[in-house]
Amino acid sequence: MEVYNDMEEEVIELHLNESAKGFLREAAKWAYFLSILGYIMIGFFVVFALFAGAIFSSVGQMMPMGQMGMFGSSFGMIITFFYLLIATLYFFPIYYLNKFAANLKLAFKSNDSAALASSFEYLKSHYKFIGIMAIVTLSFYALFIIGAIVVAVAAAFNH
Known part of the structure; x- marks a missing residue:
């Protein structure tokens, strides 16, 4: 572990006992497994996004008298954009998780401190x-709730 103080680099060595190494090895296995599942899910999102336009336009054509009409293809484009956005946002934490697992495995295999440090950087x-995405999501929820309250109050005063 490196601690930085006023442009001077102080290096403090930490030694991992066998139980800590075992915990980290197991964490690397689970992180790798979860990253592979994440990549598969990203693939599903992309495939669904690519076919969403065709699916919704065909649903619109099957509706009696073309009730969905233009809405079907527009809705399909919105769904396509939304799922591609989700896939893009989902890619980064999965990539970082995968690199964490790969570098941690390499660190233990070759007893490489630089790979260990790199793995923790990816973690x-x-x-x-994930934290920034949680803040953004909570902010959208708060804005939605505030907007719903404003609309409800405005509707109550208009009656």
Whole structure:
């Protein structure tokens, strides 16, 4: 572990006992497994996004008298964009998780401190991305709730 103080680099060595190494090895296996599942899910999102336009336009054509009409293809484009956006946002934390697992495995295999440090850097990036996304999501929820309250109050005063 490196600690930085006023442009001077102080290096403090940490030693991992066997149980800590075992925990980290198991964490690397689970992180790798979850990253593979994440890549598969991203693939599903992309495939669905690519076919969403065709699916919704065909549903619109099957409706009696073309009730969906233009809405079907527009809705399909919105769904396509939404799922591609989700796939793109989902890619980064999955990538960081995969790199964490791969570098951690390499660190233990070759007893490489630089690979260990790199793995923890990717883990930090993974959690940082997830944290920022949580803040953004909570902010959207708060705006939605405030907007719903404003609309409800405005509707109550108009009656």
